[in-house]
Structure formats: C-alpha cells, structure tokens
Amino acid sequence: MTQAVRHEEMRARNLEVVLGAVGRGGPLTRAALAEVTGLTKSTVSKLVGDLVDAGLLAETGPARAGERGRPGVAVVLSGARVAALGLEINVDYLAVRVLDLTGGVRFAARRERDNRGSRPKKVLGELQTLATEALAEAHRLGLEVAGAVLAVSGPVGDGVLFSAPNLGWQDVRPADLLRLPVPVELDNEANLAALGELWYGAGERDFLYVSGEIGIGAGLVVGGTLFSGATGLAGELGHVVVAPEGAPCSCGGTGCLETYAGQEALLTAGKAASVPELLAALERGDGPALAACAAAGRALGIALTSAVNLLDLDRIVLGGVFTQLYPWLSGPVSEVLTARLGGLRGTPPVLTASRLGGDAATLGAAGRVVHRVLADPAPFVTRAQEA
Amino acid sequence: MTQAVRHEEMRARNLEVVLGAVGRGGPLTRAALAEVTGLTKSTVSKLVGDLVDAGLLAETGPARAGERGRPGVAVVLSGARVAALGLEINVDYLAVRVLDLTGGVRFAARRERDNRGSRPKKVLGELQTLATEALAEAHRLGLEVAGAVLAVSGPVGDGVLFSAPNLGWQDVRPADLLRLPVPVELDNEANLAALGELWYGAGERDFLYVSGEIGIGAGLVVGGTLFSGATGLAGELGHVVVAPEGAPCSCGGTGCLETYAGQEALLTAGKAASVPELLAALERGDGPALAACAAAGRALGIALTSAVNLLDLDRIVLGGVFTQLYPWLSGPVSEVLTARLGGLRGTPPVLTASRLGGDAATLGAAGRVVHRVLADPAPFVTRAQEA
DNA sequence: TTCATTTAGTTCACGTTGTAGACTAAATAT
DNA sequence: ATATTTAGTCTACAACGTGAACTAAATGAA
Numbered sequence: 001m002t003q004a005v006r007h008e009e010m011r012a013r014n015l016e017v018v019l020g021a022v023g024r025g026g027p028l029t030r031a032a033l034a035e036v037t038g039l040t041k042s043t044v045s046k047l048v049g050d051l052v053d054a055g056l057l058a059e060t061g062p063a064r065a066g067e068r069g070r071p072g073v074a075v076v077l078s079g080a081r082v083a084a085l086g087l088e089i090n091v092d093y094l095a096v097r098v099l100d101l102t103g104g105v106r107f108a109a110r111r112e113r114d115n116r117g118s119r120p121k122k123v124l125g126e127l128q129t130l131a132t133e134a135l136a137e138a139h140r141l142g143l144e145v146a147g148a149v150l151a152v153s154g155p156v157g158d159g160v161l162f163s164a165p166n167l168g169w170q171d172v173r174p175a176d177l178l179r180l181p182v183p184v185e186l187d188n189e190a191n192l193a194a195l196g197e198l199w200y201g202a203g204e205r206d207f208l209y210v211s212g213e214i215g216i217g218a219g220l221v222v223g224g225t226l227f228s229g230a231t232g233l234a235g236e237l238g239h240v241v242v243a244p245e246g247a248p249c250s251c252g253g254t255g256c257l258e259t260y261a262g263q264e265a266l267l268t269a270g271k272a273a274s275v276p277e278l279l280a281a282l283e284r285g286d287g288p289a290l291a292a293c294a295a296a297g298r299a300l301g302i303a304l305t306s307a308v309n310l311l312d313l314d315r316i317v318l319g320g321v322f323t324q325l326y327p328w329l330s331g332p333v334s335e336v337l338t339a340r341l342g343g344l345r346g347t348p349p350v351l352t353a354s355r356l357g358g359d360a361a362t363l364g365a366a367g368r369v370v371h372r373v374l375a376d377p378a379p380f381v382t383r384a385q386e387a
Numbered sequence: 388m389t390q391a392v393r394h395e396e397m398r399a400r401n402l403e404v405v406l407g408a409v410g411r412g413g414p415l416t417r418a419a420l421a422e423v424t425g426l427t428k429s430t431v432s433k434l435v436g437d438l439v440d441a442g443l444l445a446e447t448g449p450a451r452a453g454e455r456g457r458p459g460v461a462v463v464l465s466g467a468r469v470a471a472l473g474l475e476i477n478v479d480y481l482a483v484r485v486l487d488l489t490g491g492v493r494f495a496a497r498r499e500r501d502n503r504g505s506r507p508k509k510v511l512g513e514l515q516t517l518a519t520e521a522l523a524e525a526h527r528l529g530l531e532v533a534g535a536v537l538a539v540s541g542p543v544g545d546g547v548l549f550s551a552p553n554l555g556w557q558d559v560r561p562a563d564l565l566r567l568p569v570p571v572e573l574d575n576e577a578n579l580a581a582l583g584e585l586w587y588g589a590g591e592r593d594f595l596y597v598s599g600e601i602g603i604g605a606g607l608v609v610g611g612t613l614f615s616g617a618t619g620l621a622g623e624l625g626h627v628v629v630a631p632e633g634a635p636c637s638c639g640g641t642g643c644l645e646t647y648a649g650q651e652a653l654l655t656a657g658k659a660a661s662v663p664e665l666l667a668a669l670e671r672g673d674g675p676a677l678a679a680c681a682a683a684g685r686a687l688g689i690a691l692t693s694a695v696n697l698l699d700l701d702r703i704v705l706g707g708v709f710t711q712l713y714p715w716l717s718g719p720v721s722e723v724l725t726a727r728l729g730g731l732r733g734t735p736p737v738l739t740a741s742r743l744g745g746d747a748a749t750l751g752a753a754g755r756v757v758h759r760v761l762a763d764p765a766p767f768v769t770r771a772q773e774a
Numbered sequence: 775t776t777c778a779t780t781t782a783g784t785t786c787a788c789g790t791t792g793t794a795g796a797c798t799a800a801a802t803a804t
Numbered sequence: 805a806t807a808t809t810t811a812g813t814c815t816a817c818a819a820c821g822t823g824a825a826c827t828a829a830a831t832g833a834a
Binding site: 001002003004005006007009010013014016017020021024037038039155205206218222223227228229230231232233234235236237238239240241242243244250251252253254302303305306307309310311312313314339340341342343344345 | 388389390391392393394396397400401403404407408411424425426542592593605609610614615616617618619620621622623624625626627628629630631637638639640689690692693694696697698699700701726727728729730731732
Binding site: 394459460 | 779786791
C-alpha cells in the first residue's frame with residue numbers, strides 16, 4: 001500500500017530526488033538540477049544547501065568556463081560523511097570492504113582461509129575481527145557507517161542462511177554470532193554480486209548475473225532493481241532442469257544444471273582436483289578439461305535458454321568461477337543460445353564475463369547500504385535553521 | 388528516477404491512498420480511514436469529500452449501529468462514474484467487457500467465430516463493432532470509459548503484436564485498425580489473465596498464471612504486481628526446455644514444453660481433432676487421451692520446476708485450456724513438482740485451476756484501466772471550491 | 775426523561791513546504 | 805565601459821496537511 005504523504009515526506013522525497021540526480025548525473029549545478037528535477041531554483045537551492053550541510057553533497061570548483069553568463073557551482077556526492085560495510089564469507093576467503101557514498105573504496109581486506117567444514121562460530125568470529133578492523137578504520141577517517149550487509153552463498157530468508165552447500169552449514173543466523181556496533185543484514189551472494197555489477201561494474205540496467213561457485217546461483221536485475229521473487233529465493237539457476245533423465249542431484253531431482261556445470265561436476269569431468277588445476281589444464285589444452293567445459297557450457301546454455309524465455313533477458317553476465325572459465329565457456333553457451341533463441345527473439349542475449357570478479361559481492365553488499373542512504377537521505381539531513 | 392513532489396503530487400498521492408484503502412478495506416468511515424492511512428481526520432474528510440464529488444466514492448448508509456458514539460458514515464468505491472473496456476481476440480471468439488470501478492460487470496459480449504487464418508483487418512473490424520456496442524451501453528449508463536486494453540495471445544511490445552501463433556498473424560499493430568473514441572492499449576493474454584486472477588479471482592498476491600492455448604504463455608505476479616521483464620516479453624513458458632534432445636519446435640529449438648503440452652501436441656497424442664473431443668475422450672477414459680495428458684502434465688511439471696527455481700513461486704494457477712484439463716493434468720504436474728522441489732523448498736508450490744476460466748483476460752484487460760484510475764484518481768477529481 | 779459519555783465529522787488558525795518572480799552576482803561579448 | 809547572459813538568493817505567496825476546538829449523533833446511567 002502506498003504511504004500517505006505529509007510535508008515531511010514531500011521534503012524527504014525531494015531530497016532523494018536531488019541527491020539521486022547528482023548521483024546519476026555526475027557534477028551538476030543548482031540550475032541544472034532545477035532543470036532535470038522539475039523543481040524550482042529556489043527549492044533546489046534550499047535542498048542542496050541542506051545536503052551540503054549534511055555532508056552528503058560537496059561543492060566543486062566553478063563549473064563550465066568560457067561560456068557566457070555567471071558560471072555555476074557544481075555539486076557532487078560527498079564521500080566525507082557516510083560509509084557502508086560490505087562483508088563476504090566464501091569457501092576460501094573472508095572479505096570486508098568499506099565504501100563511501102561516492103562508491104570510493106576506503107578500506108578493503110581479505111583473509112584467505114579454507115572455510116569448508118569450519119563451524120559457523122569460528123568463521124564468524126574471524127569475520128568479526130576483520131569487520132571491527134574495518135569499522136575502526138572508517139572511524140579514523142571520520143566516516144559514519146550506516147550499516148553492514150553480509151554476503152553468503154546459499155538461500156537466505158529473514159536473516160537465516162538456510163543452507164550453504166559450499167560450507168556445509170545449515171540454518172545459521174549469522175547476526176547472532178556477529179556482534180558489531182552497526183546493524184548487519186544477510187543476503188545471497190548472487191543477488192549482491194548482481195547489484196555490485198549494476199552499481200559499480202557494467203552498469204547495465206537489465207541483466208542476469210550467474211554466480212558459478214560450488215552451486216550455481218543467479219541474481220536478476222530488471223530496470224535497475226533486483227528481482228528476488230515472492231520470498232527472496234529467486235535465482236536458483238543451479239536446479240533448472242537441463243535433462244529430465246539426467247544424473248541425480250543433491251536436491252532430490254535429476255538432471256539439474258548443477259550436475260553438469262557445478263564445480264564438483266566440472267572438476268570430476270575435467271580430471272582436476274581444484275579450479276586452478278582445471279585452469280592450468282585448459283591452458284595446456286587438455287582433452288578432458290576442454291570437454292568438461294564444453295559440456296558444462298552447453299548445459300548452461302540450455303538452462304539459460306529457459307531463463308531467457310521466462311525472464312526476458314537481453315544480457316547475461318557470467319561471474320564467480322565462470323569468470324575465469326569464460327574463454328572456454330562462452331563459445332558453447334552462445335552457440336546454444338543462438339540456436340534456441342534466434343527464432344523467437346531477434347537477437348540472442350549478449351554474454352559477458354563479470355567485470356568485478358571476486359569483488360562483486362562485497363561491493364554489492366556495501367552498495368546496498370549506500371543506495372539505501374541515497375534512496376532516503378532525510379535521516380542524515382537536519383532542517384536548515386532560519387536566521 | 389523518482390519524481391519530484393509538489394503540493395499537487397502530495398494531494399494526488401493522498402487521494403490515491405484514501406481511494407486505495409477503501410478499495411482494499413471495503414466500506415470504511417472517515418474516522419477509520421484516518422486510522423489506517425495515518426492522515427488526520429480533517430485531511431481525510433477533505434479528500435473523501437472531493438472523491439465523493441468526483442463520483443469515485445459513494446456514501447453508504449450509517450455504519451455500525453448498537454455501539455456507543457455517533458455512528459460513522461462509511462464510504463465505498465462508486466461504480467457510478469468511471470468504467471473500463473476490456474477486449475480480447477481468441478482463436479475461436481471475440482470478447483468485450485465493461486467494468487466499473489468496483490469491479491462490477493456492466494456489459495459483456497462474446498462472438499463465437501473461428502479467427503484462425505482470418506485477416507487482421509477483418510477480425511479487428513468485427514471487434515470494433517462489438518467494442519462500439521459496449522461503449523454505447525456504457526454511455527447509456529452514464530459511465531465515462533477511461534480506456535481500453537486489448538488482450539491477444541502472443542508476444543507484444545510497444546503496441547505491436549509480434550506474432551500470434553494461434554491466428555497466423557505477424558507484426559500487427561491493432562491500434563491502427565481499431566478506431567475507437569478511447570485510447571486502446573495492447574497486452575499479452577497471459578499477463579492480462581494473470582492480472583484478472585489477481586484482482587477478480589483467487590486474489591493471491593504471488594503466483595504464476597499458466598495460459599494453455601495453442602502456445603503456452605505465463606504471467607507472473609509478485610507482491611501484487613505483474614513482472615514482465617526488461618522488454619515485456621517475460622513468461623514464455625512454452626519454450627522452456629524440457630528435453631534438450633526432444634522433438635523440434637516451431638521456435639527453432641528442440642524439446643520445448645510446447646512440443647509436449649501445446650494444443651497441437653496434446654491433440655495429436657490424444658488422437659482428438661479438437662479440445663472438446665479430447666475432453667470427451669478423457670471422460671470416457673480413452674487410453675491415448677489419458678496418456679497424452681499424463682505426458683503433457685509431466686512435461687509441464689518439469690518446465691514449472693525450472694520456473695519455480697528461477698522465480699521463487701509458491702502458487703501456480705493453470706488457465707486457458709488447462710483449466711478444463713485440470714483434473715487430468717494436476718496429478719502428474721504435482722508429482723513432478725513434489726519429487727523435484729521437495730528437497731530444496733519445504734513445500735512444493737500449490738497448484739490450482741483458474742477460477743475465472745475464459746473470462747480472465749477481459750477482466751484483467753479492463754481491470755488494468757480500472758487500477759490505473761485507482762492508482763491515480765487525481766485527474767478525475769476537481770479541487771473543492773472554497774465557500 | 776435527562777444528562778454524561780463516547781465516537782464521528784467539520785471548522786479554522788497555523789505550520790511546513792514548494793512557487794514565482796524580482797533581485798543580486800559573475801561571467802562573456804560588443 | 806556597457807549590454808547580455810546565466811547562476812543563485814530572497815521574499816511574498818499559495819497549497820496542503822495538522823491539531824485542537826467545536827458540532828453532531830448515538831448509547832447508557834440516573
């Protein structure tokens with residue numbers, strides 16, 4: 001239901017409109033802002049003044065010289081006040097990242113360690129140490145951390161990680177084990193990586209991000225917004241059926257994409273013990289490795305065909321392990337997509353590798369907090385005092 | 388981008404909030420509206436007054452008797468002023484329907500005729516006659532028709548029907564051939580039927596509506612909103628891959644759902660010349676007919692498994708021809724869904740038959756116009772004149 | 775019957791916010 | 805030097821929601 005609008009909400013929305021316009025449109029003068037927002041110059045002046053006072057916008061030097069008329073003073077997002085904390089638990093590392101409002105990275109750290117089979121308490125304890133370090137650094141820089149988001153690979157709902165096939169965890173509630181002075185939210189790695197690509201990567205407004213890890217997840221971005229389904233569990237690409245009579249899958253079904261293109265399937269078929277080993281074999285041109293990638297690519301192409309038909313995708317970004325395997329996967333995937341989708345849709349979707357690689361998830365996690373501030377800056381802005 | 392809010396928009400939003408609260412919450416007094424909207428009694432009184440003057444709300448008799456205190460006067464949506472026109476072109480009939488704001492059907496007509504192979508000009512000419520009749524009746528009832536939406540089965544974009552496999556049409560722009568005194572929009576039958584079920588049928592806020600016609604389409608509703616993908620082409624369930632090595636499909640691929648559960652496949656496998664004939668055979672317990680439905684049901688189950696994994700569905704509504712075939716389809720579909728989804732998701736999605744049957748599309752089409760008025764009543768409301 | 779109590783709805787002075795246009799400021803062109 | 809152009813501020817004003825006082829209409833108790 002739409003909420004009622006009072007004067008307070010009107011102001012809050014207009015602060016958002018101005019801040020958002022600057023965020024998207026680069027440096028803008030007050031006059032230009034009045035133009036693009038449709039608000040009057042007076043209103044924009046007041047709002048910009050308050051946003052500058054709040055430390056969310058900053059004036060840059062005079063914009064545009066050499067033309068007639070008084071030069072305007074452009075404003076840009078300011079990274080001086082608000083920051084956000086992004087956290088990630090992966091199979092073989094923990095990562096934290098502090099982002100300011102402009103998207104600038106103010107702190108980043110990564111601890112390589114094999115989390116497979118480790119108890120949640122132990123892993124989250126280590127993450128807490130890392131996060132505390134990050135918060136201390138943010139504090140030292142004079143930044144106010146507005147919140148934190150933790151990325152995990154596995155289905156998430158209501159603060160609970162239902163299962164993490166890569167870690168061997170089940171029904172963990174990380175917020176209970178992670179004592180931090182800022183609120184911590186939990187979300188799926190594929191979703192957050194998709195948002196990372198949206199905000200700090202390719203910048204397309206519609207795409208499917210495919211996250212190839214132990215399992216295969218996906219994050220769908222439509223019109224610049226994440227689609228996460230009715231209960232937040234959308235994007236389980238790994239269990240899309242590729243061959244109904246195929247091999248049994250851990251989910252209880254048969255012939256799921258994961259049984260062809262999941263990490264375990266890839267390594268077994270490619271006769272490699274680890275992903276780096278598989279990559280080395282591919283570089284060498286090893287037969288089984290090449291065949292494994294080709295088969296995985298074709299299966300991925302079939303699953304993506306179904307996804308394109310259901311979701312109307314015109315761009316697919318391959319992330320996670322698939323980023324590194326992209327040179328060997330893209331051929332078979334594209335072939336299948338072209339053969340199966342060429343008829344109905346004029347052009348098959350564009351396939352690319354992730355731009356951000358392993359950084360996508362923490363960027364998306366911190367970005368989520370950043371974008372929440374951009375979407376509702378009012379709590380950070382004090383009403384200007386009349387003289 | 389969020390739009391700037393001026394006084395005018397504030398008022399428009401609050402009109403929407405009040406109207407929407409009444410629309411959802413049944414008869415409500417001004418006092419109750421103040422409670423649920425969070426606006427003050429004075430504001431609600433003004434807005435309700437204007438909405439009543441505009442003919443969008445109507446006062447009913449005194450609400451609640453027998454309790455202490457002055458009884459309030461409840462208001463309800465009024466069907467007296469605004470109406471909407473829903474149009475549908477199907478393989479074997481044309482249908483029109485006039486709906487008022489309350490969802491009341493004010494006029495409905497249906498012409499049985501085989502449109503297969505007919506030229507667009509001829510079919511749309513006949514539809515125009517029917518629509519003109521409907522508009523005349525609306526006029527006679529004193530209703531202002533706010534707009535019309537036309538449902539067609541096939542992919543639609545930007546006012547163009549790209550292809551209609553059931554009619555044999557390609558790249559038709561119906562608005563060019565349909566001269567009506569109200570703006571006519573075009574949309575996909577599956578999407579509109581899904582909206583029909585949302586607003587006037589089951590009333591669930593999250594579900595996938597599956598439209599079984601010559602082809603198989605789907606409309607996804609999430610959180611009470613239609614999801615239509617980046618370019619409006621989402622929901623092509625018919626070309627989800629069910630068996631990669633299966634029979635060739637008209638789309639150029641192989642093993643698409645349509646090759647198992649499309650009308651042509653069903654009739655061929657069931658040894659029937661038409662859907663009524665197939666139904667009769669099923670009622671008789673004919674072997675081939677039963678086998679055809681079982682096979683179609685299993686294929687549908689596999690395609691829906693992929694859809695559930697990607698879209699996070701907890702409710703699936705079978706519509707179109709599948710509504711009538713439901714008794715024979717639901718078993719195999721449910722079996723597959725339970726077997727393949729029981730592991731990951733606690734419970735498989737709930738499967739039901741469409742409640743509205745063949746009426747879903749025109750209801751959704753007209754409903755779309757109705758809901759546009761409900762979502763932005765301001766253009767119909769004149770500012771109250773101060774005394 | 776009468777009057778207190780309770781709830782509904784209206785009225786009006788007021789506060790908050792955006793608007794419009796006059797005004798000041800700072801650049802280039804003539 | 806002066807006109808022109810564009811940026812930004814200032815101020816009277818209008819639109820709309822608020823809040824409290826007020827009127828209206830019911831029930832319940834004396």
